[in-house]
Amino acid sequence: xxxxxxxxxxxxxxxxxxxxxxxxxxxxxxxxxxxxxxxxxxxxxxxxxxxxxxxxxxxxxxxxxxxxxxxxxxxxxxxxxxxxxxxxxxxxxxxxxxxxxxxxxxxxxxxxxxxxxxxxxxxxxxxxxxxxxxxxxxxxxxxxxxxxxxxxxxxxxxxxxxxxxxxxxxxxxxxxxxxxxxxxxxxxxxxxxxxxxxxxxxxxxxxxxxxxxxxxxxxxxxxxxxxxxxxxxxxxxxxxxxxxxxxxxxxxxxxxxxxxxxxxxxxxxxxxxxxxxxxxxxxxxxxxxxxxxxxxxxxxxxxxxxxxxxxxxxxxxxxxxxxxxxxxxxxxxxxxxxxxxxxxxxxxxxxxxxxxxxxxxxxxxxxxxxxxxxxxxxxxxxxxxxxxxxxxxxxxxxxxxxxxxxxxxxxxxxxxxxxxxxxxxxxxxxxxxxxxxxxxxxxxxxxxxxxxxxxxxxxxxxxxxxxxxxxxxxxxxxxxxxxxxxxxxxxxxxxxxxxxxxxxxxxxxxxxxxxxxxxxxxxxxxxxxxxxxxxxxxxxxxxxxxxxxxxxxxxxxxxxxxxxxxxxxxxxxxxxxxxxxxxxxxxxxxxxxxxxxxxxxxxxxxxxxxxxxxxxxxxxxxxxxxxxxxxxxxxxxxxxxxxxxxxxxxxxxxxxxxxxxxxxxxxxxxxxxxxxxxxxxxxxxxxxxxxxxxxxxxxxxxxxxxxxxxxxxxxxx
RNA sequence: GGGCACUUAGCUCAGUGGUAGAGCGUUCCAUUCACAUUGGAAAGGUCACAGGUUCAAUCCCUGUAGUGCCCACCA
Numbered sequence: 001x002x003x004x005x006x007x008x009x010x011x012x013x014x015x016x017x018x019x020x021x022x023x024x025x026x027x028x029x030x031x032x033x034x035x036x037x038x039x040x041x042x043x044x045x046x047x048x049x050x051x052x053x054x055x056x057x058x059x060x061x062x063x064x065x066x067x068x069x070x071x072x073x074x075x076x077x078x079x080x081x082x083x084x085x086x087x088x089x090x091x092x093x094x095x096x097x098x099x100x101x102x103x104x105x106x107x108x109x110x111x112x113x114x115x116x117x118x119x120x121x122x123x124x125x126x127x128x129x130x131x132x133x134x135x136x137x138x139x140x141x142x143x144x145x146x147x148x149x150x151x152x153x154x155x156x157x158x159x160x161x162x163x164x165x166x167x168x169x170x171x172x173x174x175x176x177x178x179x180x181x182x183x184x185x186x187x188x189x190x191x192x193x194x195x196x197x198x199x200x201x202x203x204x205x206x207x208x209x210x211x212x213x214x215x216x217x218x219x220x221x222x223x224x225x226x227x228x229x230x231x232x233x234x235x236x237x238x239x240x241x242x243x244x245x246x247x248x249x250x251x252x253x254x255x256x257x258x259x260x261x262x263x264x265x266x267x268x269x270x271x272x273x274x275x276x277x278x279x280x281x282x283x284x285x286x287x288x289x290x291x292x293x294x295x296x297x298x299x300x301x302x303x304x305x306x307x308x309x310x311x312x313x314x315x316x317x318x319x320x321x322x323x324x325x326x327x328x329x330x331x332x333x334x335x336x337x338x339x340x341x342x343x344x345x346x347x348x349x350x351x352x353x354x355x356x357x358x359x360x361x362x363x364x365x366x367x368x369x370x371x372x373x374x375x376x377x378x379x380x381x382x383x384x385x386x387x388x389x390x391x392x393x394x395x396x397x398x399x400x401x402x403x404x405x406x407x408x409x410x411x412x413x414x415x416x417x418x419x420x421x422x423x424x425x426x427x428x429x430x431x432x433x434x435x436x437x438x439x440x441x442x443x444x445x446x447x448x449x450x451x452x453x454x455x456x457x458x459x460x461x462x463x464x465x466x467x468x469x470x471x472x473x474x475x476x477x478x479x480x481x482x483x484x485x486x487x488x489x490x491x492x493x494x495x496x497x498x499x500x501x502x503x504x505x506x507x508x509x510x511x512x513x514x515x516x517x518x519x520x521x522x523x524x525x526x527x528x529x530x531x532x533x534x535x536x537x538x539x540x541x542x543x544x545x546x547x548x549x550x551x552x553x554x555x556x557x558x559x560x561x562x563x564x565x566x567x568x569x570x571x572x573x574x575x576x577x578x579x580x581x582x583x584x585x586x587x588x589x590x591x592x593x594x595x596x597x598x599x600x601x602x603x604x605x606x607x608x609x610x611x612x613x614x615x616x617x618x619x620x621x622x623x624x625x626x627x628x629x630x631x632x633x634x635x636x637x638x639x640x641x642x643x644x645x646x647x648x649x650x651x652x653x654x655x656x657x658x659x660x661x662x663x664x665x666x667x668x669x670x671x672x673x674x675x676x677x678x679x680x681x682x683x684x685x686x687x688x689x690x691x692x693x694x695x696x697x698x699x700x701x702x703x704x705x706x707x708x709x710x711x712x713x714x715x716x717x
Numbered sequence: 718g719g720g721c722a723c724u725u726a727g728c729u730c731a732g733u734g735g736u737a738g739a740g741c742g743u744u745c746c747a748u749u750c751a752c753a754u755u756g757g758a759a760a761g762g763u764c765a766c767a768g769g770u771u772c773a774a775u776c777c778c779u780g781u782a783g784u785g786c787c788c789a790c791c792a
Contacts, residue, residue, distance in 0.1 A: 223792075224792090280791090281792085289790050348792095409721090409787095556740095559739085560729080562731070567730090570728095572729085572741050575754080579752095582755095587751070636731075640739080
């Protein structure tokens, strides 16, 4: 029997152990020894357990949040693998279109280059190189964290076969009338020069001013006087007594900012009589609400602000000025003309780009939209209804009920989704134009056709990830592993990603892509701050893992935090679990001394019986926690049992027997202790895979009929 | 404007319809023991506040206060 070194040398051993696992082939469901006799009567041998890994954005290095998802999913996967399932954890990487382009834009600016001056193709290739380099780097990091994923099945969101699936979906949705191109109001970020989906817009409160302006016989209130140049319609409520003397469609003269105009009154019940003066003018090009009114009454729409945020010639003397500077000047002029009645402080939510915080400018632009609430031409339910039904019927469940309610509430008020982005990095929309004609297809329909310059929202493609990755992998994978079992990801992308996956999955395959949604929290620093590069409070998981060991980091991430709440990670906590690693190591060193008296056929004593009973109770408890996805409770139970029952009490109690002259009883005692310790190792393995695997190998422990080697990763749970 | 969550030991957090738990920290004791990356012990909480349901509430219900978060095209 080999002597154990004084410490578990995680730095050199972790990579070695990982290589051993990889070489074993056990990360792949195809190679699992689920039918071998050690698993005797394995009831799960024909069952699959699948998790599709949320593909990390390949535009940087892993942060501690990634370590949390790796740990959480790896625990589920390792547990099920040991329980005898055909277990697949399918890894991947996301090109993360807009996100990555933003990251790369910053890099370019740092280098003193100008993003908009670089030709599209060159930019694409540069970002591609950047992304692929990051992708390789991150794969190494995922492995360092112990991810027992099947790398032979890894996919990337820009793989040709994945793109082909995405094109197919687009075509099907288009044929079904669910995808349409329309010149509608979109959220335009003047800095990033792209439209944003509604979800990509945030609404910070801004202390603003409400301007009351004289508009002919009316007084209107607005927070954006700089958009008002072309306003020719004033709207009031039909029942508003203040305006009873005016008739619907009545025309009147207005002395306006740049001279007299002819205006028209429209009475519409959408007006809120309690707000401002109950009268407003409309700017259909730059307000969604006004756009709807203009559509309703077929009113003209005119662009006032250009794509960079500057006023157009309609603004007269203000043309060419940026709106951020023009407002004050315009108000000054109105004041001079006696048009400014009064001002009021006004705090309201102003839409802004979620990336740069620049105020979003509503603009009209032809874009591709995905209808959320419309029924497909071929019949059946709308995407929204499909998803709602899947959740209501229990086909998709949430481990945290709160998120189920969030999901359903969000679904209630869904508007059509703008899937076009005016960026270069991503999958270009497979639509071709010639005059007024539109054709959908991956390749050009012929001479004279030009392809849409826009690319899909990343979420449009990643929303198809579960079935796309399985359809494009080994033959039979889709049938075997879809629908998957668990979708484990952060709650912050419940709407962005989880909701879209449910909709697309149901639409394309008739089945929800996963049965259970497990959402973890966002890792915070000790001041509760969300970690971000800009705040410089990022914890590098590989850094702390290098210092304390990956097992300690994993335990610290999973212990003491319930699913869905935001964990706070501190170095103290990691250090505590590093101590546990050492404790485990020393327990191994201790039992190792007695393995020469391991073999005995004698029956155990009543006390041993009792000890083994307690072990069974702990196993049962840990197993049921794992089955309920209460990973933190499972971790704490087994941690507590191992340290404070087995190490502190049992070993101390058994010492006299182990050293007794009665060799027969010593053999029984060590047999019992061995059993207890080896079960601890098994239970700890999903949480602390490295140290447990190493100890298992050193002790050459075998399950009674484990004829195929001694890797803990496939020992029977 | 809607909605949700949280408030438990000095700190960070678990947890449960039956007189509260962990880690870290603090105090005391032990030390040629597998392990000082240790062991034993201790101090420390009216489980935010006020009502209600119950034989019994920290846990269920209602309200209040504070904190945080999500959603939202009202000028």
